[in-house]
Amino acid sequence: xxxxxxxxxxxxxxxxxxxxxxxxxxxxxxxxxxxxxxxxxxxxxxxxxxxxxxxxxxxxxxxxxxxxxxxxxxxxxxxxxxxxxxxxxxxxxxxxxxxxxxxxxxxxxxxxxxxxxxxxxxxxxxxxxxxxxxxxxxxxxxxxx
Amino acid sequence: xxxxxxxxxxxxxxxxxxxxxxxxxxxxxxxxxxxxxxxxxxxxxxxxxxxxxxxxxxxxxxxxxxxxxxxxxxxxxxxxxxxxxxxxxxxxxxxxxxxxxxxxxxxxxxxxxxxxxxxxxxxxxxxxxxxxxxxxxxxxxxxxxxxxxxxxxxxxxxxxxxxxxxxxxxxxxxxxxxxxxxxxxxxxxxxxxxxxxxxxxxxxxxxxxxxxxxxxxxxxxxxxxxxxxxxxxxxxxxxxxxxxxxxxxxxxxxxxxxxxxxxxxxxxxxxxxxxxxxxxxxxxxxxxxxxxxxxxxxxxxxxxxxxxxxxxxxxxxxxxxxxxxxxxxxxxxxxxxxxxxxxxxxxxxxxxxxxxxxxxxxxxxxxxxxxxxxxxxxxxxxxxxxxxxxxxxxxxxxxxxxxxxxxxxxxxxxxxxxxxxxxxxxxxxxxxxxxxxxxxxxxxxxxxxxxxxxxxxxxxxxxxxxxxxxxxxxxxxxxxxxxxxxxxxxxxxxxxxxxxxxxxxxxxxxxxx
Numbered sequence: 169x170x171x172x173x174x175x176x177x178x179x180x181x182x183x184x185x186x187x188x189x190x191x192x193x194x195x196x197x198x199x200x201x202x203x204x205x206x207x208x209x210x211x212x213x214x215x216x217x218x219x220x221x222x223x224x225x226x227x228x229x230x231x232x233x234x235x236x237x238x239x240x241x242x243x244x245x246x247x248x249x250x251x252x253x254x255x256x257x258x259x260x261x262x263x264x265x266x267x268x269x270x271x272x273x274x275x276x277x278x279x280x281x282x283x284x285x286x287x288x289x290x291x292x293x294x295x296x297x298x299x300x301x302x303x304x305x306x307x308x309x310x311x312x313x
Numbered sequence: 314x315x316x317x318x319x320x321x322x323x324x325x326x327x328x329x330x331x332x333x334x335x336x337x338x339x340x341x342x343x344x345x346x347x348x349x350x351x352x353x354x355x356x357x358x359x360x361x362x363x364x365x366x367x368x369x370x371x372x373x374x375x376x377x378x379x380x381x382x383x384x385x386x387x388x389x390x391x392x393x394x395x396x397x398x399x400x401x402x403x404x405x406x407x408x409x410x411x412x413x414x415x416x417x418x419x420x421x422x423x424x425x426x427x428x429x430x431x432x433x434x435x436x437x438x439x440x441x442x443x444x445x446x447x448x449x450x451x452x453x454x455x456x457x458x459x460x461x462x463x464x465x466x467x468x469x470x471x472x473x474x475x476x477x478x479x480x481x482x483x484x485x486x487x488x489x490x491x492x493x494x495x496x497x498x499x500x501x502x503x504x505x506x507x508x509x510x511x512x513x514x515x516x517x518x519x520x521x522x523x524x525x526x527x528x529x530x531x532x533x534x535x536x537x538x539x540x541x542x543x544x545x546x547x548x549x550x551x552x553x554x555x556x557x558x559x560x561x562x563x564x565x566x567x568x569x570x571x572x573x574x575x576x577x578x579x580x581x582x583x584x585x586x587x588x589x590x591x592x593x594x595x596x597x598x599x600x601x602x603x604x605x606x607x608x609x610x611x612x613x614x615x616x617x618x619x620x621x622x623x624x625x626x627x628x629x630x631x632x633x634x635x636x637x638x639x640x641x642x643x644x645x646x647x648x649x650x651x652x653x654x655x656x657x658x659x660x661x662x663x664x665x666x667x668x669x670x671x672x673x674x675x676x677x678x679x680x681x682x683x684x685x686x687x688x689x690x691x692x693x694x695x696x697x698x699x700x701x702x703x704x705x706x707x708x709x710x711x712x713x714x715x716x717x718x719x720x721x722x723x724x725x726x727x728x729x730x731x732x733x734x735x736x737x738x739x740x741x742x743x744x745x746x747x748x749x750x751x752x753x754x755x756x757x758x759x760x761x762x763x764x765x766x767x768x769x770x771x772x773x774x775x776x777x778x779x780x781x782x783x784x785x786x787x788x789x790x791x792x793x794x795x796x797x798x799x800x801x802x803x804x805x806x807x808x809x810x811x812x813x814x815x816x817x818x819x820x821x822x823x824x825x826x
C-alpha cells in the first residue's frame with residue numbers, strides 16, 4: 169500500500185511551499201498519494217443573529233464552493249501535473265483538530281503544513297493552528313518554512 | 314439621524330423652554346398611545362368572571378401544565394440528553410459549518426434574556442412581592458414543556474427554500490400542520506398569529522426595550538426627553554436591519570453573552586456577600602407565595618405577577634422561539650425541542666431568580682416591622698420601595714446597594730440587551746410580516762421602517778401603557794399558538810415516541826469525537 173500524505177492548505181502563499189514539499193516527498197517515496205485539505209475556521213459555539221442562522225446553510229455551501237475553486241482545485245491540478253494521484257477535502261471546524269480528524273479518517277501517514285501565516289497577539293496566547301497541530305496530531309507532522 | 318439625536322439632547326439641556334416643549338411631546342405620544350391600545354389591552358387582561366384572575370394567565374399555565382403531563386415530564390426526563398445535544402455529542406462532523414444546536418439555542422436566548430430578566434422581574438417582585446418569585450420559577454419549569462412542543466414543530470414544518478435559506482415558526486407549523494392533519498382553519502389561524510406576532514415585535518420586542526433602556530440612561534445622565542433616546546436607538550437599529558451593517562450586530566452578539574455571564578456573576582457576588590440572608594430571602598419567597606405578605610391582591614396577586622412576568626421573560630408558549638430555533642441543522646426535529654427546553658430554565662429559573670433574590674436581599678422593598686408584611690405605596694398598587702423605584706431602576710438600586718459601581722455596568726448591559734432583543738424581534742416580526750405580505754425588498758423595508766418608528770414611540774411613552782401593550786401583544790400570540798399546539802401536539806408525541814425508542818435501542822448514538 170502506498171503512503172498517503174495530507175497537506176493542509178490555508179489559502180496563503182505559504183501553503184504552496186507545503187504542497188511543493190509534499191510533491192517532492194511523494195516522488196521520493198515512489199508515488200505517494202496526496203490529499204489536499206482546507207479547513208474553514210468555524211466553531212459550533214459561536215454566536216449569530218437569527219437572520220445569519222437562517223442564511224447559514226447557503227453561506228456554508230458558498231464557502232465550500234469558494235474553497236474548492238480557489239484552493240483545492242489548483243492544488244490538485246499541481247499534484248496531478250507532477251504525475252501523482254491527488255484528492256481534496258474542505259471542511260469547517262477547528263483547524264488543528266479537524267485536520268487531524270480527517271487524517272485519521274483517511275488513514276493518512278503524515279501531515280504537511282506550512283509555518284503559520286497567522287500571528288500576532290491571539291496566537292501568542294492560544295498558540296497558532298500549526299503549533300496546536302504539532303502538539304496534538306496523531307501522525308508525524310512536517311512544518312515547512 | 315444619530316447626530317440629530319445628540320444635538321437635540323444637547324439643545325434640550327441648554328434650553329429649558331425647548332426641553333419643556335420636548336417633554337410635552339413625550340406626554341402627547343404617551344396619551345395617544347394609551348388611548349389607541351386601551352381596548353386591546355383590556356380584552357387580553359380581562360379577569361375570569363367573578364374573580365380578579367386574568368384569563369390569559371390561566372391560559373398560559375394550563376397550556377404549560379397540559380404539555381408537561383402529555384409528554385410525561387419531558388423537561389426532566391430528557392434534560393440530560395438536551396445537555397448532550399447542546400455539547401454536540403450527537404452532531405455529525407460532516408455537518409460542521411451548519412447551525413449547531415448550541416447556536417440555535419444561543420440565538421433564541423439572546424432574544425429572550427434581556428430586560429424581562431432585569432426590569433420584568435423587578436416589576437413582578439415590586440407588585441407581587443417575593444412570593445411572585447416562587448410562581449415565576451414554577452411557570453418557568455412548566456414552560457419548558459411548552460417550548461419543547463413549539464420548537465419541535467418549528468423545525469418539523471419549516472420552509473426550506475431552494476437557495477438554502479430557511480423560514481420557520483408558528484405561522485408555518487399552523488398552516489402546514491393543520492393541512493396535514495386535515496383540520497380546517499389553519500391558514501386563518503396562521504394569519505392571526507402573524508398579526509399578533511407583528512404587534513408583539515413592536516411591543517415587547519421593541520417599545521418595552523426602548524422604554525426601559527431610556528429609563529436606565531436617565532438614571533445616569535439625569536432626565537431628558539425619551540424620544541431622543543428613541544431616535545438614537547432607531548438610527549442604530551436602522552443601520553443594522555436596513556443598512557445591513559452586520560458589524561454592529563456581530564459585536565452585540567459577542568458582547569451580550571459576556572454581559573449575561575457578568576450579570577449572573579454580579580448577582581452571585583451580592584448573594585455571597587449577604588450569604589446569611591439567603592435563608593431569610595427563600596423563606597420570604599415561600600411565605601409570600603402562599604400568603605402574599607400584604608401585597609396588593611394577596612396570594613393571587615403574587616401568583617398573577619409571577620406567571621405573567623415568567624411568560625413575558627421566557628416566552629414559552631408565545632411561539633417566538635420556534636422562529637429562532639428553526640434554523641438548526643438536524644435530521645430529527647425533536648432534538649431542537651429538547652435543546653429549546655433549556656431556554657426557560659436558563660432564562661427564568663436561573664437568571665430571573667437571581668434578580669429576584671438580589672432585590673429581596675438588598676431590602677429595597679419596605680417591610681412594616683410591626684406586622685412583617687410589605688408596605689404598599691401611596692396608590693396601593695405596588696410595594697413601597699426605598700427610593701420609590703420600580704422596573705429596571707429597582708433592580709439597579711438593588712445591585713447598587715451592594716456594588717456601588719454596578720448600576721453603570723447594568724446600564725450598559727440593559728442597553729445591549731435591549732438592542733439585541735430588538736434585533737431578534739425585528740427578525741421575528743419580519744418573518745410574520747413576510748408571511749402575510751410576501752417576501753420582497755419593498756415589503757420588508759416597510760416593516761423595518763415601522764419597527765424603527767415604534768422604537769421612538771416606546772422610548773417616549775410612560776412605562777405603564779408600554780408594558781400593558783407589550784404584555785397584551787405577546788400574550789395574544791400565545792392565545793393562537795397554544796390553541797393550535799393542542800391540535801398539533803400528537804405529532805410531537807409520535808416524534809418523541811419514535812426518537813426515544815431509537816435512542817434506547819442504540820440506533821441513535823453519539824458520534825465519537
